[in-house]
Amino acid sequence: MTIHKTVFPLQRTAPFREWSPIIHYAKSQKLEQGKLAPRRIYNFELLYVSQGEAATIMNGRRYELSTGHLIFLPSGVLHQNEVVSPGGTRFLGIHFDFFGELDIHTEYDMIVGDAAPDLDRFATEAVPDVFPPLSQQVVYTPTLACVALMEQLVNEFTMRPLGYELACKALMLNILAHLLRLPHSRSHAFSSQHAIRLQELAEEIERHPSAAWTNAMIAERLDLSLDHAAKLFRELVGRPPGEYVASIRHREARKLLRETDMSIEEIGDAVGYSGIHYFSRQFRKHEGVSASEYRKLSQVL
Template sequence: MDNALFPRIRQTTLRDISPVIHWARQHYRAPAFKWSRRIYDFQLLYVKHGEIRATIEGETMEVRAGSLLILSPWRHHRIEVLTEPHAELLGIHFDFFDGAANNHTIIADEYNADPGAFSDMPYLGADRPIFTEPLLTNVSPRIISLVENVILEWSDRQQDYDSVCKGLMIQLIGLLLRQQNEGRGTPHPKYEKRLLELVHEIRTDCSRRWSSADMAKFLLVHEDYMSRQFKAMMGVGPNKFVQTVRHQEAKRLLRETDQTIEWIAGAVGYEDFHYFSRIFRRWEGMSAMQFRKLSRTL
């Protein structure tokens, strides 16, 4: 395949983007599962738990939990799972425009690919692709929630699901562009390692009482300084991050276990069940029981 022919550039504006979804799933991959391929469309690949290694056109990067890969058509990529027993991934295959070729498989056959089926790369302006980097680290809770809602809608396929998915994708693309353009601050190098360790501790033990004082003690700094350093690296404040991790774990337990909602609230760090219920409804727009029923119909 002649890489010089790709990408095909399509000048556009954000107003003209009309995304269409080809595939959306939550999936688990063990280290034995590796893939090396080109795709016809675009893929968002969010690492919810675990770690993977991505190699895109020879450039290798480690992709940890909380990060999102943006994989483009025509560009060869290889994905390796690094975490035992598996990594939990959220994937969405999509195109930016209605009317894109969809009478083919998502994965291109290296020996018999259809050049006309590769999706166009949207350019905003003369020389700027819509996404300039393939990896976004520490994506915001709103982005994660939108990715999950797209997968739920696409999998459930209720009436007008395609229109709902299109609206969600427009929001998602807008937030990804905002995070890309805003970038992230840079924490003081002295604390970067300890901050990463703190983030790992929160993700692995979200039920612990993570007060601002406890987190500041972890870094051996004042609470206000800890909060600024944490936000510089993660893009959100420490308390919001803890709440996000707890929420994601609560949803996993609701999907994958038969434990009572009261038990789940305690398992993710909420002593007050009623407070947990209010927070959950605020994040998801439905009760924890409704979320459990919906997730099990997919």
Template sequence: MKTLAEIAPFVRLALPWSYIGEAAEGTRVGYAYAFHLFTEGRGHVLVEGTTYAVEKGALLFIRPGQVHSFHHQPGFAMESYNAYCDFWEKPTALNPRFAFHPAPPEPSLMTRIEGCPELDSLPTKCSLTPYPYLVELFMQVSKSFESAHYAQQITGSLMQAFLLRWYNSFTSPNPSDYRILRITEEMERHPERQTSYEQWCEKCNLEKSHFYKLFKKETGMTPKEYLLKMKMKKAIVLLQESRQSITSIADQLGYDSIHYFSKQFSAFYGISPSRFRSETTI
């Protein structure tokens, strides 16, 4: 069995596309792994007899050999970024990407398929709206496809990074609500900021009680607990990778007192900041 880390993507083609009801959008079978990130439009995609509604931010992952077709709602072209990939070996020739109905698919043209439980666990459809960094990363695959130099290496590396980060976002207990995700990302970037509950609620456009319940549901922690976790995470980095004094680090993290910082650090990690630094710094 393989893991996602063993995948070495070769991107056959990556490009923006508009689905407007052309014949090529009808029933077909793909020879490669296909990804479709929709940025505009309305409609649905039929994959192996299952209908998946299309909306902005929807990602469709279609495996080799799956029968599928695209259906836009009249008056609403479906805009997407598409990527067609081989995962386990680079093809010796640029083979066709599809077999179109009613022609049967040619087995010899199918990309190599390996057993990979992590890849198999990824959904056929999901929304990337809560993950703007994944949207940008995937779009960069298409934008880099026509690079003047090292296009194959760039797109392959970007596609691998996308797959690994997508898998992490899908399997890790990160917030899925975009309002809470926005707050947790801000806490991680700037744990030193003295932001009040009222300001967090205003950014989420939620009542205080609703914000508190939703935050805890999404993260398993209260906002204060999550913020403390981010402060302690940054404290570790500063203690290991900077020569700042502990007083300076406490001040940088928004503490008025080095004693309170040391107390929280010791309670969180079971060791004082000074002892941690002496034991982990060469």
């Protein structure tokens, strides 16, 4: 059978105990405006729009994507991605397979380059018996907790500390669980006005991590009591307000350490920590290494 007559993605019903995802590629990057070449991939990709607008043409349909949207790109399915924003779009991409069945060594191994490829090389989508397959609904709006897991996975895959493969597998399973649950819980969870306000506030925290985001301020912005605000945050974001703010600040600090020449003290001020010693303690607490060590490691890798 040829590739044009094969129905993709290949699928297999499998209980969760058989799921064993392997990460082949995980990266955050900004791409400039324009259309990318049409392609097929041997594995699967979660492509999340961190900032800006994008589009994907797949199966004769154009999917419009904006900040906060994720598209599931199945193995073997021809698609074309486009960066729509004039100033470029920032993506987070994770390539993986469900059963650890592919032998991927480079980025080029993920892309189908032959006109008549070996069909045995295409990864199989795991189909659970209690959820529809992810490929049934390709566009998702992941929760903030899910996005945090994806960012953590990218960091593990990039820095590659001892045992990163195990950590990436665990994170990927958690991410898949979040996505599979979305159609069942998302519409109900975000139906309330308070939840909409929280979503907007969480996005504001991401844009301005250096602001003084106290629990009292967050509760006031949501027009809720401290206890109710904390409960809503846990339900929709997956963690209490203070932990969420700290995670956003830590993510921004990692980015500035990797991508700028700012001093450690300047980065601490930029993400909301007054004083280099306090920032250094908080960074080591979250990352396990000092800020200066993280910067050196990221430059080597």
